[in-house]
Amino acid sequence: MPQRVPDLGVGVGLRVPHYRRVVDERPKVDWFECISENFMVDGGKPLHFLDAVRETYPVILHGVSMNLGGADPLDPAHLAKLKALVRRVEPAWASDHLCWSAGGGHHLHDLLPLPMTLEVARHVARRVRQVEDTLEVPFAIENVSSYMTFHDDELSEWEFVSEVVEAADCGLLLDVNNVFVSAFNHGFDARAYLDGVPHERVFQMHLAGHTDAGTHLLDTHDHPVRDEVWELYRHACRRVGRRATSIERDDHIPELEELLAEAEIVRRLRDEEAPR
Amino acid sequence: MKRLAELQRELSAALRSPRPIWQDDGTRALADRVVRGQPRLSAARQLELYREQFFFRHLDAVAEDFPALVEALGWDAFEEVTTAYLAAHPPTSFSLRDLAARLPDFLEGRAAPAAVDLARLEWALVEAFDAADAPPIDAAKVTAAGDALDRATITLDASLTLLALGAPVHEVRERLAGGEATALPEARPTWLVVYRRELDLDWREVPPLAHAALSALSRGLPLSDALDEVAARCAPDELGTLEAEIGGWFRQWVADGWIRDVTLP
Numbered sequence: 001m002p003q004r005v006p007d008l009g010v011g012v013g014l015r016v017p018h019y020r021r022v023v024d025e026r027p028k029v030d031w032f033e034c035i036s037e038n039f040m041v042d043g044g045k046p047l048h049f050l051d052a053v054r055e056t057y058p059v060i061l062h063g064v065s066m067n068l069g070g071a072d073p074l075d076p077a078h079l080a081k082l083k084a085l086v087r088r089v090e091p092a093w094a095s096d097h098l099c100w101s102a103g104g105g106h107h108l109h110d111l112l113p114l115p116m117t118l119e120v121a122r123h124v125a126r127r128v129r130q131v132e133d134t135l136e137v138p139f140a141i142e143n144v145s146s147y148m149t150f151h152d153d154e155l156s157e158w159e160f161v162s163e164v165v166e167a168a169d170c171g172l173l174l175d176v177n178n179v180f181v182s183a184f185n186h187g188f189d190a191r192a193y194l195d196g197v198p199h200e201r202v203f204q205m206h207l208a209g210h211t212d213a214g215t216h217l218l219d220t221h222d223h224p225v226r227d228e229v230w231e232l233y234r235h236a237c238r239r240v241g242r243r244a245t246s247i248e249r250d251d252h253i254p255e256l257e258e259l260l261a262e263a264e265i266v267r268r269l270r271d272e273e274a275p276r
Numbered sequence: 277m278k279r280l281a282e283l284q285r286e287l288s289a290a291l292r293s294p295r296p297i298w299q300d301d302g303t304r305a306l307a308d309r310v311v312r313g314q315p316r317l318s319a320a321r322q323l324e325l326y327r328e329q330f331f332f333r334h335l336d337a338v339a340e341d342f343p344a345l346v347e348a349l350g351w352d353a354f355e356e357v358t359t360a361y362l363a364a365h366p367p368t369s370f371s372l373r374d375l376a377a378r379l380p381d382f383l384e385g386r387a388a389p390a391a392v393d394l395a396r397l398e399w400a401l402v403e404a405f406d407a408a409d410a411p412p413i414d415a416a417k418v419t420a421a422g423d424a425l426d427r428a429t430i431t432l433d434a435s436l437t438l439l440a441l442g443a444p445v446h447e448v449r450e451r452l453a454g455g456e457a458t459a460l461p462e463a464r465p466t467w468l469v470v471y472r473r474e475l476d477l478d479w480r481e482v483p484p485l486a487h488a489a490l491s492a493l494s495r496g497l498p499l500s501d502a503l504d505e506v507a508a509r510c511a512p513d514e515l516g517t518l519e520a521e522i523g524g525w526f527r528q529w530v531a532d533g534w535i536r537d538v539t540l541p
């Protein structure tokens with residue numbers, strides 16, 4: 001049986017330009033998602049504001065560079081820092097991406113797609129278990145978007161994701177925008193993807209904006225959520241159910257109000273499609 | 277997982293190459309061998325998108341930490357030298373925070389001396405931003421030490437960096453903050469202390485003797501030995517200044533949080 005995590009409601013990614021206002025004004029949002037690596041520091045503003053936000057809100061730790069799909073060994077220093085942060089924040093769960101981000105000892109700081117094979121799925125699952133055992137909090141992996149596939153691929157992306165989360169016995173952070181982007185780039189059916197992953201393992205969903213580059217979509221997190229993605233989120237709510245959902249914005253970060261307005265749309269759609 | 281390791285090792289090298297894939301037969305062959313092309317995006321184009329992203333992302337990350345350097349060099353020169361830096365020192369940490377740690381040294385001989393100084397200042401600010409917090413020093417402890425203070429070693433704040441610069445490049449940061457033009461300043465020996473006050477970054481010019489004393493203290497010399505070292509290198513007319521000023525400097529350093537602790541022998 002998958003672990004159970006609470007439905008935290010509607011969250012927003014905590015970003016530097018909003019630190020001060022979030023702490024001073026305590027806006028109406030249920031929780032914040034923090035990029036773990038930004039807080040693996042000794043002191044100063046990041047930890048000061050993290051602690052201040054944590055006094056009022058639940059915080060979820062979302063990592064970007066654990067290299068879960070890498071062949072290089074997991075970095076023990078990175079794991080130790082994440083563990084210390086988990087102790088400090090006490091998140092209901094932590095997460096990172098189903099991807100690789102370093103190879104041959106060099107970090108690329110990107111979310112790179114993996115060859116989708118059973119062998120790779122089992123490899124990633126072993127590493128996820130290692131992270132779960134270290135952190136001692138529920139752990140979820142996020143589906144990434146991509147614009148590259150491999151000759152080696154033998155599974156559909158949703159089969160691959162399902163293999164990993166089942167074998168690792170972990171949660172899924174279902175990024176609906178990433179499903180949309182990859183569906184366009186690789187020509188699969190986004191709804192079939194959402195229908196095909198194990199719904200009981202979904203801890204959380206992500207929503208973000210992307211950029212249309214003509215030949216492909218880029219997962220840029222620099223726009224409001226697109227209408228087509230809101231539609232897909234409705235479908236996800238109907239199929240998966242009512243899950244903690246957060247808005248991600250990493251570039252062209254707007255006023256806090258704009259993100260809070262998007263969070264209110266999430267709230268309404270959740271209530272309409274997956275009422276309590 | 278030998279096959280995965282080999283794939284990632286090859287892709288990692290290809291993605292860090294400063295040369296576009298169209299100019300690189302080896303990478304094109306790699307793309308065709310491992311990446312599945314599709315009608316809208318060839319295998320090479322798919323790989324090239326990720327290669328471009330590698331440079332966009334890392335140039336952006338460095339530019340964010342070195343805004344005055346970008347202004348002073350202009351974007352094209354900044355991009356050129358930083359691209360060469362990334363090829364010479366590819367990222368080895370999971371965190372982007374330390375990405376540019378060696379950039380100031382790398383710029384030596386590749387950029388004007390004042391640009392190197394500016395890079396040293398901006399790197400010191402990166403270090404100060406998230407340096408460890410420390411409680412204020414207990415003033416009573418300093419008072420109670422009395423004459424024993426001479427033999428005490430001094431703990432400076434973790435955020436402190438002492439810079440000996442050939443030009444007052446902090447003025448570039450100040451002008452940039454004020455939205456003014458940011459040409460590199462004329463040469464003038466400058467002794468600067470970069471630090472964090474509570475949560476906010478700051479810097480201050482100090483007299484060369486104060487800089488020398490702080491530098492000796494930062495190397496762990498007890499107070500009197502540090503002052504002896506500075507005195508030994510003083511010109512005769514500077515000795516009087518050192519003796520007259522050191523008490524006031526010390527009180528100021530305590531008040532500014534530059535001194536976090538004194539350890540009596």
Ligand SMILES: [Fe+2]
Nearest residue numbers: 142175206248
């Ligand atoms: Fe996401």
